[in-house]
Amino acid sequence: MLYREAGQFKTTYAADQQIFPIRQDRIAVIALLAVAFVGVPLFASEYWFSAILIPFLIFALAALGLNVLTGYAGQLSLGSAAFMAVGAYAAYNFQLRIEGIPIMLSFILAGLTAAGVGVLFGLPSLRIKGFYLAVATLAAQFFIVWCLTKFPWLSNNSSSGVISTQKLIVFGYELDRPVEKYLLVLSIVVLMAFAAKNMVRSSTGRAWMAVRDMDVAASVIGIRLMPTKLLAFAVSSFYCGVAGAMYAFCYLGSVEPDGFSLDMSFKILFMIIIGGVGSIMGSFLGAAFILLLPIFLDIALPYCADLFGLPFSSATVSHIQILVFGGLIMFFLIVEPHGLARLWQIAKEKLRLWPFPH
Amino acid sequence: MSKKIGEVILDLQNISLRFGGVKALTDISFDVRRHEIRAIIGPNGAGKSSMLNVINGVYHPQEGKIFWHGNERKRMEPHMAARQNIARTFQNIALFKGMSVLDNIMTGRVTRMKANFIEHALWFGRARQEELAHRQKVEEVIDFLEIQHIRKTPVGRLPYGLQKRVELGRALAAEPSMLLLDEPMAGMNVEEKQDMCRFILDVNDQFGTTIVLIEHDMGVVMDISDRVVVLDYGKKIGDGVPDEVKNNEDVIRAYLGAGH
Ligand SMILES: Nc1ncnc2c1ncn2[C@@H]1O[C@H](COP(=O)(O)OP(=O)(O)OP(=O)(O)O)[C@@H](O)[C@H]1O
Ligand SMILES: [Mg+2]
Numbered sequence: 161m162l163y164r165e166a167g168q169f170k171t172t173y174a175a176d177q178q179i180f181p182i183r184q185d186r187i188a189v190i191a192l193l194a195v196a197f198v199g200v201p202l203f204a205s206e207y208w209f210s211a212i213l214i215p216f217l218i219f220a221l222a223a224l225g226l227n228v229l230t231g232y233a234g235q236l237s238l239g240s241a242a243f244m245a246v247g248a249y250a251a252y253n254f255q256l257r258i259e260g261i262p263i264m265l266s267f268i269l270a271g272l273t274a275a276g277v278g279v280l281f282g283l284p285s286l287r288i289k290g291f292y293l294a295v296a297t298l299a300a301q302f303f304i305v306w307c308l309t310k311f312p313w314l315s316n317n318s319s320s321g322v323i324s325t326q327k328l329i330v331f332g333y334e335l336d337r338p339v340e341k342y343l344l345v346l347s348i349v350v351l352m353a354f355a356a357k358n359m360v361r362s363s364t365g366r367a368w369m370a371v372r373d374m375d376v377a378a379s380v381i382g383i384r385l386m387p388t389k390l391l392a393f394a395v396s397s398f399y400c401g402v403a404g405a406m407y408a409f410c411y412l413g414s415v416e417p418d419g420f421s422l423d424m425s426f427k428i429l430f431m432i433i434i435g436g437v438g439s440i441m442g443s444f445l446g447a448a449f450i451l452l453l454p455i456f457l458d459i460a461l462p463y464c465a466d467l468f469g470l471p472f473s474s475a476t477v478s479h480i481q482i483l484v485f486g487g488l489i490m491f492f493l494i495v496e497p498h499g500l501a502r503l504w505q506i507a508k509e510k511l512r513l514w515p516f517p518h
Numbered sequence: 519m520s521k522k523i524g525e526v527i528l529d530l531q532n533i534s535l536r537f538g539g540v541k542a543l544t545d546i547s548f549d550v551r552r553h554e555i556r557a558i559i560g561p562n563g564a565g566k567s568s569m570l571n572v573i574n575g576v577y578h579p580q581e582g583k584i585f586w587h588g589n590e591r592k593r594m595e596p597h598m599a600a601r602q603n604i605a606r607t608f609q610n611i612a613l614f615k616g617m618s619v620l621d622n623i624m625t626g627r628v629t630r631m632k633a634n635f636i637e638h639a640l641w642f643g644r645a646r647q648e649e650l651a652h653r654q655k656v657e658e659v660i661d662f663l664e665i666q667h668i669r670k671t672p673v674g675r676l677p678y679g680l681q682k683r684v685e686l687g688r689a690l691a692a693e694p695s696m697l698l699l700d701e702p703m704a705g706m707n708v709e710e711k712q713d714m715c716r717f718i719l720d721v722n723d724q725f726g727t728t729i730v731l732i733e734h735d736m737g738v739v740m741d742i743s744d745r746v747v748v749l750d751y752g753k754k755i756g757d758g759v760p761d762e763v764k765n766n767e768d769v770i771r772a773y774l775g776a777g778h
Contacts, residue, residue, distance in 0.1 A: 173650055173653045173654065173657070174650055176653075177649055177650065177653060179641075355639040355640065356639075358638055358639050358640065358641045358645075359635055359638050359639050362633070362638040362641075362645055362649055363624070363625075363627075363628055363631045363633070363638065363648075363649070364634075364635040364638045364639075365638075366617070366621055366624055366625045366628070367625070367628060369614055369616055369617055369621070370614050370617075370625050370628075372614075372616065373613075373614035373615050373616050373617065374612050374613070374614055374615070376576065376596075376612065377608065377612035377613070377614070378614075378625075379595070379596040379597050379600075380574060380576065380596045380597075380599070380600060380605075380606055380612075381597075381600055381605075381625055381626060381628055381629075381688070381692070382597045382600030382601055382628050382629035382692070383597060383625070383628055384597045385597075391635060395635070438616065
């Protein structure tokens, strides 16, 4: 089937304001969901679930959170990993300290806790912008990790703040197989991605983008800057917080504060730069790209070296990985600041005209 | 022209505004009546834009009083001016570059939308209805300004003249009772200027919107405005109907002095 809008006349504004106005997009999304919920569980191996798909979904959610803040509301943040840490430790503590609390409720509360902390560290954004704000969120990054190591209560007095998460019991059923965890993570991520899409296509999202693009004009129109920015911090941190809780509960099972390092914050930032700043789908593309590239290089590089008969060590692989990442990030920053999602968009526009380009 | 100009709705008394040592406005008083087109003219740097910024709360004058519908106004932030139905456009286009024409104009209705972000996230109840109802209104503005064909275009891709028109659309979407226009025709060709004049007159006429207009093109100003205020170096040097102002000696001197 050709990718066309033609022939799909929209006779009502309601039809034009659907979440995916083009029919082919709707079909693609439904197909993708069917594959993810039905196809993948039938065929994927345990390794794929626990080493690739689950972390991919979790990081995509965190990237989505950062994208709300940075891509839509225009507030740069380097604290995503710290907000994930808040989510992880909050979920752990809710499970630990409240008898019989359902895991889903602790995830939501974990998100809310992260949102609260996010708003607190978002306060400087009312005064400062850009680079200076990034530095302020950097403070959040170090301060939160420091707190988690410094106050043993938060990790139930374990040494150096390591926590081992409780069992994952959903509606009385214990999820311990990777495929079950995958389905749980997938459901949460899909729901939250739709919620994000809905927010950014309505007046909440327009207010964020208005503040991002021209804050004086935004306030002259009647948008109140303070609540708008703080809401972006809250929603963004909520997403990161839930991602962090799942990172601990559904992926690693045991985490320490230093695991949520500045490196990880940067990794999430790179995901949205490469995937697409200000794009929901870009968050997924970026996460997939950043997580899969090292795996791909691990396989491809020794093979290439072999082909050319070059000496080879695992140190070389990691060096080349860094080089490739650096190069790609510079490429996207300079050539295509809207990332893979924009490239995809351009491809679609071309496809819309294909095979008659003029 | 036999339009009904009403009572004074905005009264500025002895406004002074300084930026450090720079006196942008000195002891300026004038009023704006319901339904009129009130022009502000003056050479570059005279303080015209600053005057608009005072009216909608972007700048806060050090001295002076502002009466809005007869009540003295306290210090006010821009978003509150929007809630009192004052809309504006900017001298340097201030559109939201990353958004489409439609979305830009939709933002103009933000003060009238009540649904919160949770309703938006769930696309539930008020959220959905509101988006639809306001879309209807925005489409009326789009029809009025004859920009149906660029509805979905990102504003950054539009030529300058159309961007100015979209910015007017965003202000109109708010259904303002007072519209502040800062050089809406600057940088336009003759044809675009004519269109813009027509839109301004139609807005004034059909919707009864009061308009405060800054414009450098004297022909346009003398043609469409009901009363004119003239500023020079932050001081008021003339005020009255176009013919009066045209023959005012101070005004002639200011313009000759600035121009030659
Ligand atoms: N935010 C500001 N900070 C400092 N000085 C300012 C600011 N805004 C305006 N001014 C000064 O106030 C004076 C009046 O500026 P304003 O922009 O109001 O003039 P204008 O009449 O709109 O001129 P133009 O025709 O060039 O647009 C100028 O000297 C300007 O430098
Ligand atoms: Mg000006």
